[in-house]
Amino acid sequence: MMVGGGSETRTLSRRRQTPSRLVRMRRSQPSLIAISSSTNIYQVGEIPGFCFHVRQQWQQQNIANGKGLKLGFYKKTCPAAEYIVKTTTAKYISRAPSLAAALLRMHFHDCFVRGCDGSVLLNSTTNNQAEKDGPPNLSLRGFQVIDAAKTALEAACPGVVSCADILALVARDAIEQIKGPVWLVPLGRRDGNISKASDSLTLPPPFASITQLKTIFASKGLSVKDLVVLSGGHTLGISHCSTIATRLYNFTGKGDTDPSLDPNYVTQLKRKCKPNDTTTLIEMDPGSSKSFDDDYYTIVLKRRGLFQSDAALLNDNSTSAYVKLQAQSHGSTFFKDFQASMVKMGQIGVLTGKAGEIRKQCALIN
Ligand code: HEM
Secondary structure, X not given: OOEOOXXXXXXXXXXXXXXXHHHHHHHHOOEEEOEOOOOEEEEEEEEOOEEEEEEXXXXXXXXXXXXXXXXXXXXXXXXXXXXXXXXXXXXXXXXXXXXXXXXHHHHHHHXXXXXXXXXXXXXXXXXXXXXXXXXXXXXXXXXXXXHHHHHHHHHHOOOOOOHHHHHHHHHHHXXXXXXXXXXXXXXXOXXXXXXXXXXXXXXXXXXXXXXXXXXXXXXXXXXXXHHHHHHHHHHOOEEEHHHHHHHHHOOOOOOOOOXXXXXXXXXXXXXXXXXXXXXXXXXXXXOXXXXXXXXXXXXXHOOOOOOHHHHHHHHOHHHHHHHHHHHHOOOOOHHHHHHHXXXXXXXXXXXXXXXXXXXXXXXXXX
């Protein structure tokens, strides 16, 4: 599925729009997201000031990604739903902007394990260790934002808005709040009842090769372009020193360093991250880890991507071409591409219709 392109595309990115131009767009034109080679056109409701028509085609016919979702899904059942989520998110992000990174990552981790079904939000029980307690998820942050939005929504319209939808909206609103790209969030996801810590090990690890990354993304119905675009999420946020310890201190078991990492950067990183340090945090985009920009691609091109999975994007012709293009054009298409790939990611393996449930509390099955 390719989103964008063509004369009818209007990007929701605010980055290159002046405020007055944005206002003009909102008042005068319907905003469209065009998805090429469309097979379906459906009416998709309204976000204040916008009317959207979305055309969709599923490239991966074998995955029911996004089936049954639509924009404005809660228009009749809970008209204030999106407003409630937006204001709750704004309250938290304005106080702690670094949570935007955490919430984006949480949405990614939800979608890549059993689909975007809120399974990452469930607590472990005596008989079950949940995803949340699986190794890659131990560093997730920001659950309090989801819980606050859920509490406000249950007060306004009990039993209507799913936790999976809340997470998808919160991730979008958090990134909007820090002036990043804004994407559409078709809604109607339902909450899953299964959450297993062992499933979290299917998330791509930071030492993944380009072949492994491509395979994992393809298994979710995402393309190689989605891989390189969504990896750009690493323009935000922090990592633990322990995640890169092997790269710095013991790459092949001989006390060596990953040769794909810029040696000058290795020196800087070793100053911050001592061997066996499990607590220190480092920025993935040093100096601007709370702002959503196109720095990630410049960093990767300079061989300063923090993880092997970032560096791996230089090991494939098409991903490396994309890295170079964005690095050399100041991210000319990055925001637009990110919007499109986030729409796709948010539709992975969703439960809709009568499947799953609408949880009363996001951490507990009803
Ligand atoms: C392509 C495969 C990916 C791998 C291997 C990967 C791996 C990681 C790892 C290991 C961390 C840091 C963990 C720590 O030490 O605390 C991290 C953080 C992060 N990741 Fe990824 N990631 C990938 C894709 C993505 C995607 C698709 C997104 C979003 C679209 C994303 C967004 C983030 C963000 C925002 C953070 C920082 C979180 C924070 O500040 O709390 N990542 N990622």
